[in-house]
Amino acid sequence: MKEQSFDTLVIGGGAAGMAAALEVQTNGYSVAIVEREEHLGGILLQCIHNGFGLQLFKQELTGPEFADELISRVGETEIKVLLDTTVAHLSDEEEGKVAYCYSRTTGVTKITARTVILAMGCRERNRGGIRIPGTRPAGVYTAGLAQRLVNVEGFIPGKDVVIVGSGDIGLIMARRMTWVGAKVHAVVEIQPYPSGLTRNIVQCLNDFDIPLYLSHVVSRIEGKDRVERVEITPLENGIPNPDAAFEIACDTLLLSVGLIPENELAKEAGVAIHPQTNGAEVDSTMMTSVPGVFSCGNVLHVHDLADYVAEEAERTGRYVVDFLNDRVPERQIRVKAGPNVRYVAPNKINPDKPDKLYFRTLVVKNNAKLVVKVDHRIIKERKLNHVQPSEMVSLKLTAKDAEAISASPDSVMEVSVQ
Amino acid sequence: MTKEGTLLRELTCISCPIGCPLELYQGSGPDEIVVKGNKCPRGEEYGREEYLAPKRVVTCTCPTDSEVFPRIPVRTDKPLPKERINTLLDTAYRTTVSLPAERGLVIVEDFEGTGVNLITSLAMGKDAVV
Numbered sequence: 001m002k003e004q005s006f007d008t009l010v011i012g013g014g015a016a017g018m019a020a021a022l023e024v025q026t027n028g029y030s031v032a033i034v035e036r037e038e039h040l041g042g043i044l045l046q047c048i049h050n051g052f053g054l055q056l057f058k059q060e061l062t063g064p065e066f067a068d069e070l071i072s073r074v075g076e077t078e079i080k081v082l083l084d085t086t087v088a089h090l091s092d093e094e095e096g097k098v099a100y101c102y103s104r105t106t107g108v109t110k111i112t113a114r115t116v117i118l119a120m121g122c123r124e125r126n127r128g129g130i131r132i133p134g135t136r137p138a139g140v141y142t143a144g145l146a147q148r149l150v151n152v153e154g155f156i157p158g159k160d161v162v163i164v165g166s167g168d169i170g171l172i173m174a175r176r177m178t179w180v181g182a183k184v185h186a187v188v189e190i191q192p193y194p195s196g197l198t199r200n201i202v203q204c205l206n207d208f209d210i211p212l213y214l215s216h217v218v219s220r221i222e223g224k225d226r227v228e229r230v231e232i233t234p235l236e237n238g239i240p241n242p243d244a245a246f247e248i249a250c251d252t253l254l255l256s257v258g259l260i261p262e263n264e265l266a267k268e269a270g271v272a273i274h275p276q277t278n279g280a281e282v283d284s285t286m287m288t289s290v291p292g293v294f295s296c297g298n299v300l301h302v303h304d305l306a307d308y309v310a311e312e313a314e315r316t317g318r319y320v321v322d323f324l325n326d327r328v329p330e331r332q333i334r335v336k337a338g339p340n341v342r343y344v345a346p347n348k349i350n351p352d353k354p355d356k357l358y359f360r361t362l363v364v365k366n367n368a369k370l371v372v373k374v375d376h377r378i379i380k381e382r383k384l385n386h387v388q389p390s391e392m393v394s395l396k397l398t399a400k401d402a403e404a405i406s407a408s409p410d411s412v413m414e415v416s417v418q
Numbered sequence: 419m420t421k422e423g424t425l426l427r428e429l430t431c432i433s434c435p436i437g438c439p440l441e442l443y444q445g446s447g448p449d450e451i452v453v454k455g456n457k458c459p460r461g462e463e464y465g466r467e468e469y470l471a472p473k474r475v476v477t478c479t480c481p482t483d484s485e486v487f488p489r490i491p492v493r494t495d496k497p498l499p500k501e502r503i504n505t506l507l508d509t510a511y512r513t514t515v516s517l518p519a520e521r522g523l524v525i526v527e528d529f530e531g532t533g534v535n536l537i538t539s540l541a542m543g544k545d546a547v548v
Contacts, residue, residue, distance in 0.1 A: 048477045048491040048539065054434045062477055064491045064540035068521055151479055154488040179478055179507055198430045198437035203474065207500075 002109045006030045006080070008320055009099055009113035011087050011265065014042020016297025017119035018070040019310040023317025024117075025077050029324055032080040032111060034087050034101055040074060041067035042121060044306060046148045049172050051199075055307035066306055082109070090116065090269040092290050097269070115320050118266050118280065118288070118295040119313065122259035122302060130164070130257050134221030137228070143169040143256035147176065156180050158252025162230050163187045164218050167390070168196040168304070170256025175204035177254075185248050188213045188232055193364050195390040197304065218253065219245060227251050261299045269293060276343040277301040284332045284350040285319035286312075294320055301345045301358070304392045308358070315355065329353065331409065338373070338416030340365075342389065349413055351405040354397035361417050364388040369418045370395065375411050379404040387417060420444040426451065429468055433460040440465045473497035477539070478510050480525060484517040484544050491539045492525055498534045510536060518543045 010021045013035030025031045033040070044052070047063030054060055057069055074081065085103040092098075097116045101109045124142035141149070141157055147169065149155045161177050163170045166189040174184045187205060192215045194201050205212055213232060219240065220231035230253060233245040261279045263271070272289035274281045279300040280288040287294050296316035297309045322328070329350040335357065337344050344359040361368075368387045372380040372395070380401045387393060395415065405411070420426065424444045431438040438461050443452040453465035467473055475497050479489035492510060506529055513525055519538050526536035 045491075045540070048479060048493075050475050050477055050493060051434070060434070060475075062491060062493050062539045065493075065521065068540055151491065152487075152489060154479070154481065179476075179503075199432040199434075202430045202437075203432045207474070 002106065003112070004032070004080075004109060005096070005112040006032045007113065007324055008032075008115045008117060009034065009097065009111050010117045010119055011090070011099070012042065012119035012121055012297075012299070013037070013040040013081065013083075014119065014121050014297065015044055015066070015070065015306045015309045016121070016299070016313040017042070017117070018074050019313035020117045020119060020294075020296055020317040020320070021079050022070070022073055022077065023314045024320050024324075025079050027321040029321065030078070030080075032082060032113070033074070034082045034085050034099070034111070036084070036086040038084050040071045040081060040083070043144065046144070046151045047172070047306075048151045049176075052306050055305070056310050063306070070310070082106075085109070087265060090265045092269055092293070097292060114292060115323060116269075116293045117313075117316060117320060118263075118271070118293065118299055119297050120262040120265065120299045122261050122298045124169075125255070125258040125260055127255060129260075130255070132164075132218055132221055134230075135223055137221070137223035137226050139223065139227035139251050140221065140253045140255070143167075143173045143254045146252075146254050147173055150176055150180060156182065157254075158182060158227075158250075160185060160250040161252045161254060162218065162232075162248055162250045163254045163256060165189060165256035165258070166191075166194040166196050166201070166212060166214075167256040167258065168200055170254065171196045171200040171204040173254055173256065174210050175208065178208050178210070182252075184208070184210050185250055186211050186213055186232070188216045188218050190215070190217050190235065191389075193388060193390075197391070221253060223251075227253055259298065259302050261302070263299060266293075266295065266299075271295070274301075274343065274345075274347065276337070277345065279345070282346040283348040284329055284346055284353075284355065285322065286316040286346055287319065287323065292323065294323075301343065303358075304390070308392065308394075311356075312358070333374070333405070333409070333411040333413055335413045335415065338371075338414035340368075340417040341415050344415045349397070351402045354399065354402040357395045357397070357415065358392050359395065359415055360392055361387040361389055363417065365417070371416050371418055372397070372401070373414045373416070374405050376414075377404075379413075384417065422446055427469060429465060431456060431461040431464050433458075433464045442466075442469050467497075472500045474500055474503060476503055476506055476536075478507055480510050480513050480515045480538075482515050482517050482519075482542070484542075486544065487517065487542055490515050490517070490519060490542055492536055493539045494529075495535045495537050496533065498529070498532060502530060502532065505530070506536065 007029035044063040044067035052066035
């Protein structure tokens with residue numbers, strides 16, 4: 001077994017992993033990225049549509065172009081990249097963080113590192129996750145899998161398509177399937193509002209007159225060997241009304257019903273998981289409950305945009321550098337989600353050096369107000385033109401806001417929307 | 419011509435993921451559109467174009483001569499008039515790209531005289547992303 005050691009081990013070579021690794025390496029530390037696929041880039045490589053990079057690179061890029069920018073930068077550095085390699089075990093030992101990595105070509109490698117950045121991303125929820133009754137024919141795919149089949153492998157998974165869930169991947173696939181010659185008959189969303197970006201409703205559904213059924217569920221899948229039709233039932237005040245159910249003939253059902261952070265390794269290493277995000281609980285420096293283990297990107301919480309992922313990852317990289325230099329915050333206070341807020345990430349803030357927070361609301365609302373309180377005292381208010389659960393909101397506290405925080409270690413900062 | 423200042427259409431800007439709500443008003447001339455609600459100049463351009471002559475950036479894939487990577491992602495370098503999208507897709511699907519190919523390689527030049535090129539969006543070797 002080979003043994004290697006680094007200042008920082010990054011698990012996952014997508015947008016988060018590459019951006020974090022670059023930041024740490026630029027500051028003079030040795031970094032390894034372990035990636036289970038045969039190339040860097042992660043899920044960006046199958047997201048061939050445009051809309052990436054406006055924040056980070058100030059130009060509109062496709063997913064592969066966004067990945068290519070980061071891959072080229074990684075290639076110009078001394079970052080050690082282990083491709084086609086899977087981290088199977090991660091633990092916190094006396095000698096450091098220890099990862100056992102498996103590869104078809106190089107066998108087993110034991111990597112010891114002072115710090116670890118968890119950047120494994122998400123996997124998709126599937127049919128089991130939403131329990132659609134019916135038969136079990138071929139033709140039921142998660143939307144991301146279908147995206148990979150079409151864009152990378154070059155297979156078209158079906159001709160007559162119904163999509164469950166109006167998340168961005170589902171909407172993008174509605175357009176993509178149309179553009180490869182399939183007919184998309186409907187997008188079915190259980191919530192009364194779309195869960196993807198408005199721009200994707202416009203350019204992926206409205207452009208092709210694809211109907212979006214809000215407050216509807218796919219209540220049955222029918223077909224012997226292949227999907228033949230699905231039954232769709234409207235919800236009235238949250239309760240299915242079977243009398244108003246209808247059927248759509250189709251051969252393919254794509255599921256875009258949410259992402260699950262891949263935190264099996266994190267859990268094995270003893271990292272505490274946040275019940276709302278299913279990502280790690282992190283402090284103001286993006287460090288998990290295991291000292292020296294950090295987390296960023298979609299494995300921490302699901303982001304709307306790769307740009308936000310890269311921004312958060314860069315920030316995480318800077319905190320890893322601080323940690324390697326023994327610069328740790330003197331005090332931190334807990335951050336909690338208040339009324340109408342689903343979660344806030346990270347879960348702590350350093351009042352001496354406030355940084356960016358991301359949060360998601362529980363409600364759809366125009367002219368909402370963001371209210372930040374510390375121990376019930378308001379320290380910041382901001383108008384929000386429009387909020388909806390599918391659109392992440394960022395909050396940057398300034399040094400001036402933080403001056404108002406005369407916090408004790410037991411203080412709690414609450415982020416709420418009114 | 420519609421009376422100046424009339425609300426012509428409400429749109430959501432798709433220039434970037436922010437998705438500004440736009441209001442389009444009749445300007446002083448027949449083809450003059452006043453755009454409100456945009457947060458950046460791209461929104462103004464989008465609103466005007468979407469009303470007068472809608473365009474879209476098209477992204478798809480071309481077949482390759484590689485067994486490892488059967489498809490290469492491609493895009494138009496500028497938005498293409500909507501009515502030409504299907505012909506462009508047909509052309510792209512029938513054009514085989516020989517690997518290795520660099521990013522930005524022109525696959526179809528000046529498509530149907532529109533000034534829009536179809537270019538690769540990823541550098542690919544025969545058997546590895548480069």
